[in-house]
Amino acid sequence: MSCRQFIPDVIDQTRGIALDPARLDALASHLRACATCAALAERQSAVSSALRRLAEEQKVPVSSERELQKLLASFDTRRPRPRRMTVGVRLSLAASVLIIVGLSVGVKREVPAGSSEGVAATVPAMGADSTFDVALISPERSRPAAFVLLPGATALPRLESGRVIRIEIPEAELSSVGLWPTMHAGAVQADVLVGQDGLARAVRLVQ
Protein backbone atom coordinates (compact mmCIF):
# COMPACT_ATOMS: atom_id res chain seq x y z
CA MET A 1 0.00 0.00 0.00
CA SER A 2 1.13 3.54 -0.68
CA CYS A 3 1.45 6.30 1.89
CA ARG A 4 -1.66 8.00 0.48
CA GLN A 5 -3.74 4.93 1.20
CA PHE A 6 -2.69 5.01 4.85
CA ILE A 7 -3.69 8.62 5.43
CA PRO A 8 -7.39 7.93 6.25
CA ASP A 9 -6.31 5.27 8.74
CA VAL A 10 -3.79 7.64 10.30
CA ILE A 11 -6.46 10.26 10.80
CA ASP A 12 -9.06 7.81 12.09
CA GLN A 13 -6.56 6.37 14.51
CA THR A 14 -5.49 9.75 15.86
CA ARG A 15 -9.17 10.70 16.25
CA GLY A 16 -9.68 7.66 18.44
CA ILE A 17 -11.65 5.57 15.95
CA ALA A 18 -10.87 1.91 16.42
CA LEU A 19 -9.39 0.21 13.38
CA ASP A 20 -9.73 -3.49 12.84
CA PRO A 21 -6.64 -5.42 13.98
CA ALA A 22 -5.36 -6.19 10.49
CA ARG A 23 -5.44 -2.55 9.43
CA LEU A 24 -3.94 -1.45 12.71
CA ASP A 25 -1.02 -3.88 12.28
CA ALA A 26 -0.47 -2.74 8.71
CA LEU A 27 -0.54 0.90 9.80
CA ALA A 28 1.89 0.35 12.66
CA SER A 29 4.29 -1.47 10.35
CA HIS A 30 4.09 1.31 7.83
CA LEU A 31 4.67 4.03 10.39
CA ARG A 32 7.76 2.25 11.65
CA ALA A 33 9.15 2.16 8.13
CA CYS A 34 8.01 5.57 6.82
CA ALA A 35 9.31 8.72 8.51
CA THR A 36 6.98 10.98 6.54
CA CYS A 37 3.85 9.13 7.61
CA ALA A 38 5.17 8.91 11.17
CA ALA A 39 5.52 12.70 11.18
CA LEU A 40 2.02 12.99 9.72
CA ALA A 41 0.68 10.79 12.49
CA GLU A 42 2.39 12.92 15.09
CA ARG A 43 1.00 16.13 13.60
CA GLN A 44 -2.48 14.69 13.39
CA SER A 45 -2.22 13.50 16.95
CA ALA A 46 -1.29 17.03 17.99
CA VAL A 47 -4.28 18.37 16.07
CA SER A 48 -6.59 15.90 17.81
CA SER A 49 -5.23 16.89 21.22
CA ALA A 50 -5.64 20.58 20.47
CA LEU A 51 -9.20 20.14 19.21
CA ARG A 52 -10.06 18.05 22.24
CA ARG A 53 -8.86 20.82 24.51
CA LEU A 54 -10.83 23.35 22.53
CA ALA A 55 -13.99 21.27 22.83
CA GLU A 56 -13.51 20.75 26.54
CA GLU A 57 -12.73 24.33 27.44
CA GLN A 58 -15.22 26.12 25.26
CA LYS A 59 -17.48 28.23 27.39
CA VAL A 60 -21.08 27.64 26.48
CA PRO A 61 -23.78 29.59 28.28
CA VAL A 62 -26.28 27.55 30.17
CA SER A 63 -29.83 27.59 28.89
CA SER A 64 -30.81 31.23 28.93
CA GLU A 65 -34.27 31.88 30.36
CA ARG A 66 -34.35 35.33 28.82
CA GLU A 67 -33.61 33.94 25.40
CA LEU A 68 -36.20 31.24 25.97
CA GLN A 69 -38.81 33.86 26.84
CA LYS A 70 -38.04 35.68 23.59
CA LEU A 71 -38.41 32.45 21.68
CA LEU A 72 -41.69 31.64 23.42
CA ALA A 73 -42.96 35.07 22.49
CA SER A 74 -42.09 34.21 18.89
CA PHE A 75 -43.81 30.88 19.37
CA ASP A 76 -47.02 32.60 20.48
CA THR A 77 -47.04 34.96 17.53
CA ARG A 78 -45.99 32.45 14.89
CA ARG A 79 -47.90 29.37 16.06
CA PRO A 80 -46.90 26.25 14.11
CA ARG A 81 -48.84 26.00 10.93
CA PRO A 82 -50.83 22.82 10.42
CA ARG A 83 -49.75 20.59 7.60
CA ARG A 84 -50.78 21.95 4.29
CA MET A 85 -53.36 20.19 2.21
CA THR A 86 -52.11 18.91 -1.07
CA VAL A 87 -53.00 20.79 -4.21
CA GLY A 88 -55.19 17.89 -5.35
CA VAL A 89 -57.26 17.93 -2.20
CA ARG A 90 -57.61 21.72 -2.38
CA LEU A 91 -58.81 21.52 -5.96
CA SER A 92 -61.24 18.74 -5.10
CA LEU A 93 -62.68 20.69 -2.22
CA ALA A 94 -62.99 23.80 -4.36
CA ALA A 95 -64.72 21.83 -7.11
CA SER A 96 -67.09 20.24 -4.62
CA VAL A 97 -68.01 23.61 -3.15
CA LEU A 98 -68.69 25.03 -6.58
CA ILE A 99 -70.83 22.08 -7.53
CA ILE A 100 -72.77 22.18 -4.29
CA VAL A 101 -73.42 25.87 -4.77
CA GLY A 102 -74.50 25.26 -8.33
CA LEU A 103 -76.80 22.44 -7.35
CA SER A 104 -78.23 24.24 -4.37
CA VAL A 105 -80.61 26.26 -6.49
CA GLY A 106 -84.01 25.03 -5.47
CA VAL A 107 -82.84 22.33 -3.12
CA LYS A 108 -85.60 20.05 -2.15
CA ARG A 109 -85.00 17.19 0.15
CA GLU A 110 -86.74 13.96 -0.59
CA VAL A 111 -88.71 12.56 2.31
CA PRO A 112 -88.83 8.81 1.94
CA ALA A 113 -91.75 6.95 3.36
CA GLY A 114 -91.26 6.25 7.04
CA SER A 115 -88.39 8.65 7.42
CA SER A 116 -88.58 11.98 9.18
CA GLU A 117 -85.11 13.17 8.30
CA GLY A 118 -85.40 13.34 4.57
CA VAL A 119 -82.34 11.21 4.14
CA ALA A 120 -82.02 7.95 2.32
CA ALA A 121 -80.43 4.83 3.68
CA THR A 122 -76.81 4.62 4.78
CA VAL A 123 -74.53 4.12 1.84
CA PRO A 124 -72.04 1.25 1.83
CA ALA A 125 -68.38 1.79 0.91
CA MET A 126 -67.69 2.66 -2.69
CA GLY A 127 -64.50 2.61 -4.69
CA ALA A 128 -63.28 5.96 -5.85
CA ASP A 129 -63.62 5.15 -9.52
CA SER A 130 -66.70 2.98 -9.48
CA THR A 131 -70.19 3.94 -10.48
CA PHE A 132 -72.90 3.62 -7.93
CA ASP A 133 -76.01 1.62 -8.48
CA VAL A 134 -79.08 3.20 -7.06
CA ALA A 135 -80.41 -0.22 -6.10
CA LEU A 136 -77.73 -0.31 -3.41
CA ILE A 137 -79.18 2.82 -1.89
CA SER A 138 -82.85 2.60 -2.52
CA PRO A 139 -83.79 -0.98 -3.36
CA GLU A 140 -87.43 -0.03 -3.51
CA ARG A 141 -86.90 2.09 -6.58
CA SER A 142 -88.20 0.46 -9.67
CA ARG A 143 -85.85 1.99 -12.21
CA PRO A 144 -82.22 1.84 -11.04
CA ALA A 145 -79.83 4.34 -12.58
CA ALA A 146 -76.10 4.78 -12.24
CA PHE A 147 -74.52 7.65 -10.38
CA VAL A 148 -71.99 9.77 -12.21
CA LEU A 149 -68.86 10.74 -10.29
CA LEU A 150 -68.42 14.47 -9.86
CA PRO A 151 -65.20 16.07 -11.08
CA GLY A 152 -62.54 15.84 -8.39
CA ALA A 153 -64.39 13.17 -6.42
CA THR A 154 -61.61 10.67 -7.01
CA ALA A 155 -59.22 12.83 -4.99
CA LEU A 156 -61.48 12.84 -1.94
CA PRO A 157 -61.15 10.31 0.87
CA ARG A 158 -62.69 6.91 0.23
CA LEU A 159 -66.43 6.85 0.69
CA GLU A 160 -67.25 4.88 3.82
CA SER A 161 -70.82 5.97 4.40
CA GLY A 162 -73.03 8.70 3.12
CA ARG A 163 -76.43 10.07 2.35
CA VAL A 164 -78.43 10.71 -0.77
CA ILE A 165 -80.09 14.08 -1.02
CA ARG A 166 -82.67 14.86 -3.63
CA ILE A 167 -82.53 18.27 -5.21
CA GLU A 168 -83.95 20.12 -8.15
CA ILE A 169 -81.57 21.47 -10.73
CA PRO A 170 -82.41 24.07 -13.34
CA GLU A 171 -81.97 22.49 -16.73
CA ALA A 172 -79.39 25.08 -17.69
CA GLU A 173 -77.10 23.92 -14.88
CA LEU A 174 -77.09 20.26 -15.84
CA SER A 175 -74.20 20.42 -18.24
CA SER A 176 -71.96 21.82 -15.49
CA VAL A 177 -72.19 18.51 -13.65
CA GLY A 178 -71.90 16.32 -16.70
CA LEU A 179 -75.61 15.47 -17.16
CA TRP A 180 -77.89 16.12 -20.10
CA PRO A 181 -81.68 15.81 -19.91
CA THR A 182 -83.59 13.92 -22.55
CA MET A 183 -86.56 16.26 -22.42
CA HIS A 184 -87.14 19.89 -21.64
CA ALA A 185 -88.76 20.09 -18.26
CA GLY A 186 -87.44 23.39 -16.92
CA ALA A 187 -86.02 21.78 -13.81
CA VAL A 188 -85.12 18.20 -13.15
CA GLN A 189 -84.75 16.20 -10.00
CA ALA A 190 -81.41 14.66 -9.15
CA ASP A 191 -79.91 12.64 -6.31
CA VAL A 192 -76.61 13.80 -4.90
CA LEU A 193 -74.47 11.32 -3.02
CA VAL A 194 -72.83 13.05 -0.07
CA GLY A 195 -70.03 11.25 1.78
CA GLN A 196 -69.28 10.96 5.48
CA ASP A 197 -67.28 14.18 5.27
CA GLY A 198 -70.16 16.19 3.85
CA LEU A 199 -68.62 16.45 0.40
CA ALA A 200 -70.53 15.49 -2.72
CA ARG A 201 -69.22 12.44 -4.56
CA ALA A 202 -71.71 11.66 -7.33
CA VAL A 203 -74.95 12.74 -8.92
CA ARG A 204 -77.66 11.09 -10.97
CA LEU A 205 -80.88 12.14 -12.61
CA VAL A 206 -84.08 10.84 -11.13
CA GLN A 207 -86.20 11.43 -14.20
Added chain:
Amino acid sequence: MPGTFPASRLNRDVGEPDPPDDLLIERIAAGDRDAFAELYRRHHRDICRFATHMSHSNTAAEDIVHEAFVAVIDSASRYRPGQTTAKLWLLGIARNYARRARAVRPTLSLHDPAQTEAAELAVEVDPGADLDRRRHLEALRRAVLALPVRYREAVVLCDLHELSYADAATTIGCAIGTVRSRLHRGRALLARRLCGTSKTRPCPLPATRTIA
Protein backbone atom coordinates in the same frame (compact mmCIF):
# COMPACT_ATOMS: atom_id res chain seq x y z
CA MET B 1 -43.09 31.65 37.78
CA PRO B 2 -42.26 32.89 34.32
CA GLY B 3 -39.89 30.78 32.34
CA THR B 4 -40.38 27.59 34.25
CA PHE B 5 -42.33 24.69 32.88
CA PRO B 6 -43.08 21.97 35.37
CA ALA B 7 -43.20 18.41 34.21
CA SER B 8 -46.95 18.21 34.75
CA ARG B 9 -47.52 20.69 31.96
CA LEU B 10 -46.01 18.18 29.57
CA ASN B 11 -48.60 15.66 30.73
CA ARG B 12 -46.23 13.39 32.53
CA ASP B 13 -46.00 12.29 36.12
CA VAL B 14 -43.04 12.55 38.42
CA GLY B 15 -40.73 9.61 37.80
CA GLU B 16 -42.05 9.05 34.32
CA PRO B 17 -39.30 9.11 31.69
CA ASP B 18 -38.86 12.28 29.69
CA PRO B 19 -40.74 12.27 26.40
CA PRO B 20 -38.48 11.52 23.44
CA ASP B 21 -37.39 14.35 21.19
CA ASP B 22 -39.55 13.07 18.35
CA LEU B 23 -42.65 13.39 20.51
CA LEU B 24 -41.65 16.89 21.58
CA ILE B 25 -41.34 18.00 17.98
CA GLU B 26 -44.69 16.43 17.17
CA ARG B 27 -46.23 18.43 20.02
CA ILE B 28 -44.51 21.59 18.86
CA ALA B 29 -46.11 21.07 15.47
CA ALA B 30 -49.45 20.89 17.27
CA GLY B 31 -48.76 24.19 19.04
CA ASP B 32 -47.45 22.99 22.42
CA ARG B 33 -45.17 25.73 23.77
CA ASP B 34 -44.07 23.66 26.76
CA ALA B 35 -42.72 21.05 24.40
CA PHE B 36 -40.83 23.80 22.61
CA ALA B 37 -39.31 25.01 25.88
CA GLU B 38 -38.26 21.48 26.73
CA LEU B 39 -36.64 20.94 23.34
CA TYR B 40 -34.79 24.24 23.72
CA ARG B 41 -33.43 23.23 27.10
CA ARG B 42 -32.27 19.88 25.85
CA HIS B 43 -30.47 21.06 22.76
CA HIS B 44 -29.59 24.69 23.35
CA ARG B 45 -26.10 23.82 24.49
CA ASP B 46 -25.20 21.73 21.44
CA ILE B 47 -26.58 24.27 19.02
CA CYS B 48 -24.84 27.10 20.82
CA ARG B 49 -21.50 25.27 20.74
CA PHE B 50 -21.88 24.61 17.05
CA ALA B 51 -22.86 28.19 16.31
CA THR B 52 -19.93 29.52 18.32
CA HIS B 53 -17.46 27.39 16.40
CA MET B 54 -18.98 28.38 13.10
CA SER B 55 -19.26 32.12 13.65
CA HIS B 56 -16.88 34.92 14.37
CA SER B 57 -18.50 36.39 17.45
CA ASN B 58 -20.71 35.47 20.33
CA THR B 59 -23.33 37.88 19.08
CA ALA B 60 -23.43 36.18 15.71
CA ALA B 61 -23.64 32.80 17.44
CA GLU B 62 -26.56 33.96 19.55
CA ASP B 63 -28.32 35.17 16.43
CA ILE B 64 -27.81 31.79 14.76
CA VAL B 65 -29.19 29.95 17.79
CA HIS B 66 -32.21 32.23 17.93
CA GLU B 67 -32.94 31.91 14.22
CA ALA B 68 -32.52 28.16 14.35
CA PHE B 69 -35.06 27.74 17.13
CA VAL B 70 -37.48 30.14 15.48
CA ALA B 71 -37.18 27.98 12.38
CA VAL B 72 -38.13 24.98 14.50
CA ILE B 73 -41.49 26.64 15.20
CA ASP B 74 -42.18 27.00 11.50
CA SER B 75 -40.86 23.68 10.31
CA ALA B 76 -41.73 21.26 13.12
CA SER B 77 -44.46 19.72 10.99
CA ARG B 78 -41.89 18.86 8.33
CA TYR B 79 -39.68 16.89 10.71
CA ARG B 80 -39.42 13.23 9.73
CA PRO B 81 -38.45 11.08 12.72
CA GLY B 82 -37.21 8.06 10.79
CA GLN B 83 -34.87 10.04 8.58
CA THR B 84 -32.83 11.87 11.20
CA THR B 85 -32.65 12.64 14.90
CA ALA B 86 -33.72 15.83 16.61
CA LYS B 87 -30.13 16.78 17.35
CA LEU B 88 -28.97 16.30 13.77
CA TRP B 89 -32.05 18.09 12.47
CA LEU B 90 -31.37 21.07 14.72
CA LEU B 91 -27.70 21.09 13.80
CA GLY B 92 -28.67 21.05 10.14
CA ILE B 93 -30.94 24.06 10.66
CA ALA B 94 -28.23 25.89 12.59
CA ARG B 95 -25.75 25.07 9.83
CA ASN B 96 -28.00 26.69 7.25
CA TYR B 97 -28.29 29.85 9.31
CA ALA B 98 -24.56 29.89 9.99
CA ARG B 99 -23.86 29.76 6.27
CA ARG B 100 -26.45 32.44 5.63
CA ALA B 101 -25.00 34.67 8.34
CA ARG B 102 -21.53 34.16 6.96
CA ALA B 103 -22.70 35.20 3.51
CA VAL B 104 -24.05 38.43 4.96
CA ARG B 105 -21.18 39.09 7.32
CA PRO B 106 -17.98 37.21 6.41
CA THR B 107 -15.83 35.82 9.16
CA LEU B 108 -12.55 37.52 9.89
CA SER B 109 -9.73 36.40 7.69
CA LEU B 110 -6.18 36.02 8.83
CA HIS B 111 -3.79 37.56 6.36
CA ASP B 112 -0.84 35.35 7.09
CA PRO B 113 -2.25 32.43 9.00
CA ALA B 114 0.67 30.08 8.60
CA GLN B 115 3.20 32.41 10.16
CA THR B 116 1.04 34.35 12.58
CA GLU B 117 -0.67 31.38 14.15
CA ALA B 118 2.34 29.12 14.17
CA ALA B 119 4.17 31.82 16.08
CA GLU B 120 1.30 32.17 18.55
CA LEU B 121 0.81 28.47 18.94
CA ALA B 122 4.41 27.42 19.23
CA VAL B 123 4.60 28.39 22.87
CA GLU B 124 5.89 26.28 25.68
CA VAL B 125 2.66 25.08 27.16
CA ASP B 126 2.97 25.35 30.87
CA PRO B 127 0.02 23.92 32.78
CA GLY B 128 0.43 26.63 35.36
CA ALA B 129 0.50 29.47 32.89
CA ASP B 130 -3.14 30.29 32.42
CA LEU B 131 -2.37 33.19 30.17
CA ASP B 132 -0.45 31.02 27.76
CA ARG B 133 -3.19 28.42 27.79
CA ARG B 134 -5.86 30.97 27.03
CA ARG B 135 -3.73 32.52 24.32
CA HIS B 136 -3.18 29.12 22.84
CA LEU B 137 -6.87 28.25 22.84
CA GLU B 138 -7.81 31.56 21.31
CA ALA B 139 -5.30 31.06 18.54
CA LEU B 140 -6.64 27.57 18.00
CA ARG B 141 -10.17 28.91 17.79
CA ARG B 142 -9.05 31.44 15.23
CA ALA B 143 -7.32 28.71 13.26
CA VAL B 144 -10.58 26.75 13.12
CA LEU B 145 -12.51 29.88 12.15
CA ALA B 146 -10.05 30.59 9.37
CA LEU B 147 -10.74 27.25 7.70
CA PRO B 148 -12.91 27.36 4.58
CA VAL B 149 -16.47 26.79 5.72
CA ARG B 150 -16.89 23.36 4.14
CA TYR B 151 -13.81 22.06 5.93
CA ARG B 152 -14.71 23.86 9.14
CA GLU B 153 -18.14 22.21 9.21
CA ALA B 154 -16.57 18.79 8.99
CA VAL B 155 -13.98 19.55 11.68
CA VAL B 156 -16.55 21.09 14.03
CA LEU B 157 -19.09 18.30 13.63
CA CYS B 158 -16.69 15.36 13.66
CA ASP B 159 -13.98 16.55 16.04
CA LEU B 160 -15.61 19.08 18.31
CA HIS B 161 -19.08 17.52 18.44
CA GLU B 162 -17.76 13.99 18.01
CA LEU B 163 -20.40 13.01 15.49
CA SER B 164 -19.84 9.91 13.41
CA TYR B 165 -19.12 10.33 9.72
CA ALA B 166 -22.66 9.16 8.96
CA ASP B 167 -24.28 11.65 11.34
CA ALA B 168 -22.14 14.50 10.06
CA ALA B 169 -23.13 13.55 6.52
CA THR B 170 -26.80 13.67 7.53
CA THR B 171 -26.35 17.09 9.09
CA ILE B 172 -24.48 18.55 6.16
CA GLY B 173 -26.55 16.72 3.57
CA CYS B 174 -23.76 15.05 1.66
CA ALA B 175 -22.14 11.64 1.24
CA ILE B 176 -20.05 10.05 3.97
CA GLY B 177 -17.03 10.01 1.68
CA THR B 178 -17.40 13.75 1.20
CA VAL B 179 -17.37 14.30 4.95
CA ARG B 180 -14.23 12.20 5.31
CA SER B 181 -12.36 14.00 2.59
CA ARG B 182 -13.39 17.42 3.91
CA LEU B 183 -12.36 16.43 7.41
CA HIS B 184 -8.99 15.20 6.21
CA ARG B 185 -8.41 18.34 4.23
CA GLY B 186 -9.49 20.56 7.12
CA ARG B 187 -7.24 18.76 9.56
CA ALA B 188 -4.33 19.00 7.15
CA LEU B 189 -4.83 22.76 7.00
CA LEU B 190 -5.06 22.93 10.77
CA ALA B 191 -1.90 20.86 11.14
CA ARG B 192 -0.10 23.23 8.82
CA ARG B 193 -1.21 26.18 10.90
CA LEU B 194 -0.58 24.54 14.23
CA CYS B 195 2.66 22.78 13.47
CA GLY B 196 4.15 24.83 10.65
CA THR B 197 4.71 23.82 7.06
CA SER B 198 7.53 21.35 7.50
CA LYS B 199 6.31 17.81 7.03
CA THR B 200 9.22 16.19 8.80
CA ARG B 201 9.93 18.62 11.62
CA PRO B 202 8.23 17.52 14.85
CA CYS B 203 5.15 19.46 15.76
CA PRO B 204 5.75 21.92 18.59
CA LEU B 205 2.39 21.09 20.09
CA PRO B 206 2.32 18.27 22.58
CA ALA B 207 0.76 15.05 21.34
CA THR B 208 -1.16 13.01 23.82
CA ARG B 209 -1.05 9.71 21.97
CA THR B 210 1.34 7.91 19.75
CA ILE B 211 0.28 5.16 17.45
CA ALA B 212 3.54 3.80 16.09
